[in-house]
Amino acid sequence: CHWHCCQTGQSGRWVYKLTVFPLLLQLPAGPKRLLATQAAQQVALNVPETKVTTLENGLRVASEDSGLTTCTVGLWIDAGSRYENQRNNGTAHFLEHMAFKGTRKRSQLDLELEIENMGAHLNAYTSREQTVYYAKAFSKDLPRAVEILADIIQNSTLGEAEIERERGVILREMQEVETNLQEVVFDYLHATAYQSTALGRTILGPTENIKTINRGDLVEYITTHYKGPRIVLAAAGGVCHDELIDLAKYHFGKLPGRYQGEAPALPACRFTGSEIRVRDDKMPLAHIAIAVEAVGWSHPDTIPLMVANTLIGNWDRSFGGGVNLSSKLAQMACQGNLCHSFQSFNTCYTDTGLWGLYTVCEPGTISDMMHFAQMEWMSLCTSVTDSEVARAKNLLKTNMLLHLDGSTPICEDIGRQMLCYSRRIPLHELEARIDVSGREVCTKYIYQRAPAVTAVGPIEQLPDYNQIRSGMFWMRT
Template identity: 60%
Template sequence: MASKLIKAANSLSRTFPRIQKVSGLTAPASQRFRSTDVAAKPSLQLLETETSQLSNGFRVASENSGEPTCTVGLWINAGSRYETEKTNGVAHFLEHMIFKGTSKRSQRDLELEVENMGAHLNAYTSREQTVYYAKCFSKDLERAVEVLADITQNSRLGKDEIERERGVILREMQEVDMNQQEVVFDFLHATAYQGTPLGRTILGPSENILSIQRDDLVEYVNTHYTGDRMVLAAAGGVDHQKLGDLASKYFGKLPRSHPDSAPDFPTRYTGSIIEEREDNMQTAHVALAMEGAPWESTDNIALMVASTHLGSWDRSHGSGTNQVNMFSNQVIANNLAHSYMAFNTCYTDTGLWGMYFVTDKMHLRDMFWLVQNHFMRLCSDITDIEVERAKRFLKTNLLLQLDGTTAVCEDIGRHMLCYDRRIPIAEMIKRIDSLTGDDVRAVVYKYIYDQCPVVAAIGPTEQLPDYNILRSRMQRFRL
């Protein structure tokens, strides 16, 4: 494997309106953003999301659609961001161990009970959240809630199971390493947030997986699995009063977080580049991004419109150069990429907005030029018609993402953690409709124009442009 080269962003004397320094280090998030609470004024929607809260800060939110099935889950404000360098990977390790048996159920008993209910039990860990959820018949809601409470509060975390799970996680890491897109986005975070917890991977380094002990898992549970950091969300055939009673019964005794037990983990964005050259690979996998908006910023919606305008494309789609998307047409006409995908990733106090693409080594320079040229076009030249079209696509995507109780439940849980309320889809659509072309151009200009990008690239990257060249293309020179 070629060595990983991290080149810090070149120092520039200019001061920017949002990023105070362009030498790699930026000002604290509190100085960079003036975030307006997206959750300011609730409005009506067809199916109301009901919310309540227990005395220990535990929140309950549900949407009753009257279906015979439901999805219920725990959304926890805990992820790899809240780990130290020594314990990086413990949140994901804990997710694995949660299903290995409790003080009242063995692993086999747990699996049989879930299967006999005809239910589906699953979990995932991200950089800021850990989620455990069950999809079941509405009549089995209490059994599902009790199982979720049992596994998150009474897991045995046996030493023998911990030793066996190390090998499982190491094999999972090998599978992730074979997914080039996952690797590129891990690299992108590593260079964008270098020196901060947000730059670490979710799975953690292999040496940590081999050294994590039961005490590390117990400490993480005691610190982060507390009432005020949890949301019990449900969607489908769910009565909110009943769900609230179940929450009080099974989660009412959870303690609140101790003020000093969960320290804040601030972040810091660094414009930079990371490259892993592998000439034996057939294609180069690249991500180019800038610092975007955090969850609560109202700028987020305009950035979503901009990324929707760029969209995504893959050769397997079989489309020609007759698309309405100018960027896609140019990619296809010049055979510049195998695929591309615009993205807008948000966190509590920061975000990443950019594009991921796969291309041949001979087209790497031209693809970079095309991507950055369209980034600049978004800042000033995107037309009102294109903005309206992107807004319609975005609204369609949002509605399609709420297809099914699991998707709705996830939307509720994520919103409750990020905004402390569920943003109704009608309100989100109204916010999108209120945007004008000038609004989108102004927000994109703020976050993209003349800003320091981050780049992550793996594969045959011989033709990767120098960072100074990439940085200079983030503005247009006018005579």
Template identity: 90%
Template sequence: CHQILWYFLPTMNKFTAGPYRLLATQAAHQVALNVPETKVTALENGLRVASEDSGLPTCTVGLWIDAGSRYENERNNGTAHFLEHMAFKGTRKRSQLDLELEIENMGAHLNAYTSREQTVYYAKAFSKDLPRAVEILADIIQNSTLGEAEIERERGVILREMQEVETNLQEVVFDYLHATAYQSTALGRTILGPTENIKTINRGDLVEYITAHYKGPRIVLAAAGGVCHDELIDLAKYHFGKLPGRHQGEAPALPLCHFTGSEIRVRDDKMPLAHIAIAVEAVGWSHPDTIPLMVANTLIGNWDRSFGGGVNLSSKLAQMACQGNLCHSFQSFNTCYTDTGLWGLYMVCEPSTINDMMHFTQMEWISLCTSVTESEVARAKNLLKTNMLLHLDGSTPICEDIGRQMLCYSRRIPLHELEARIEVSPIEQLPDYNQIRSGMFWMRS
């Protein structure tokens, strides 16, 4: 065995040096260019159809709607999420039982989620069942009965869900972070809404929200896996062609959400650990600084005590956290919205190490603008590109990427273009600490 390895090692070295390495790099670029094309077609009513055919035996198809909790007000906050729950509770063609049985008999999965700016309904199924999956999606967003009995039942479900969310301290922290960063604005409100709203939302509120926001130009039908684009267009015309393409009166405007730097602290000495989020105002999806901020986010990285070799990780903050026992875990984040965003760090610390962890976090942020090296930035760029490619593993994350980018950019950015934009992002474009607006954090200790 050792003899065989001895004979092969020179061969391996020969092919990983000099001109052979250059050939390997060129081949990698050719592979990146050889990914399936994302085809986009707009219907007469403004609904966009976008798909990527990779020839798989399964597919993911979904509706990405430009409507979330940001379009709500104080009175109806929680309506978008409530409506997501009601979509699976029966239509004029199918009862809830019929819908669940049909999905199970197909071996498919039907799901939905609501964010601050988007509502998504999607199905995962065999490629041969694409027509049925699209028909079901069309049925649940256009023909939901929104029965009074089902509405009352879902109130209890959502209230229980809110209790479960309260036990997830990371979600609680980020809700407080938004509340203080975007005070008295739509982004400052939670997605689930307050308890008093959940108890009073009625059928009229749900119908009003659908009427105001579920319009052709604000909807993307996205699909990935084994899908034929021409077939998807025909299905979209048949099932969504009657969706209104215009608003009666003025279209709902995107509510302005101003950033306010401030601080919230909730203290509970019975809790063993402090959960903290500190952030600064970032930029929206289409801003040119988005890529440099993603690189900076990767430079800070993430760390957990369960990781091996903490002192040897490339992230300097991870090295200091490990050597000084400063925290149990941390993760950097870059949350983008249409016209604003939050860039910062979430951490879990012992009460006695909060000040030290906050100090080293801010020192690392300063170092991004003053002393970060070209090699560190190059390493972060490579890691960012790798993470993005690994994320696109399977039809569902690809479909989500298509739907989100179509709403954010009105197109899907090709991988080779995204890679090129990351590569040319210079070190000088990292955020200037002296120009960053005041941060804020929330903690329990």
């Protein structure tokens, strides 16, 4: 996911990229190995419980108390750019910028000084399906952090002067985004994969919208989407769930829980196999993404597709290991000097997703890289071995556990899962679902599927769309 962030006192765009190096741990056979396995299972079962409570207005409170001296608390809201239309596209991100620009109780300066004096961090980001506001602070300051979060989403002044100032900030941010080719390629990928639908639009919105969004648009978005049933108050670290419930009732109890009319429906987004190419021979490298339609968060095939995604893996020229890497595509890329880097991705939304590969190549190796990438996709459907699948499952488990390092990623995991699944999946259940996932799922989503393709740069040697598509229709041997 590529999310847009703005911090107190400054605006920017953060791209979260997680690179995990495979770690092979050889345990001796016999009793010691058995004891180590039992100990790992016991650790998984001893993870603090995620407690969940639903208030009368539908707002859900979810927390995990790990006894730390710090905590992260935030609001996960089921409202992102997917709920916008062509006219107000960019409103959710604009509103995120406005959240820290003053409330009826605090000016922008007061808010910034209060956060600084607490030694806390206040942040926000917008994605295609969610808007998030969160704070990281000392555990003793949890009440103040919750009160500040409640203040900025319920009492923001949305002043005209501040709106005009942020309009310029967002326009400059858009210029910065255009220099990040990975962001550009993924925006193009959504535009062609979900063309003429809400998921095909960018999170920042078009320039003409940014220039015309007004206070009325922002207020309308808040009153339409910021309802109790669509909000999760999540916390992790040194937090007491009962205290968090009391704080939620006091600060969020007046949030409306019902709609006067019908609740906004999730817009249907149809996947289209198609392509976008932007040829620029002056660029030194080509940036290419290819993806097929995958599934949403709650679909049973999500976990098997994550395993398949881990099998393809990622690689960069700076990596060590060379031909000894576990990913076959990484071995071929290293031996044949096929690309500068590649990374597989599995982007999930509520009812759809994108499963694919992003790569950065020199002009002369594009055709070979695409050929070998599609060969590996086909091998997932035909010839992947049990040992390769077992290794990918272990690596996926490791990646998930390494990601949950600290109160902030745990809090984010709680908030996202509450919106996606209406519960937080325990680690032992997640591991069990990974263990039972099968290989046959890949055939349903890769074999004989029309992909979406985007490419930017010197792409003269990129095969045409019909050639790429025919690669997905190779006869199995």
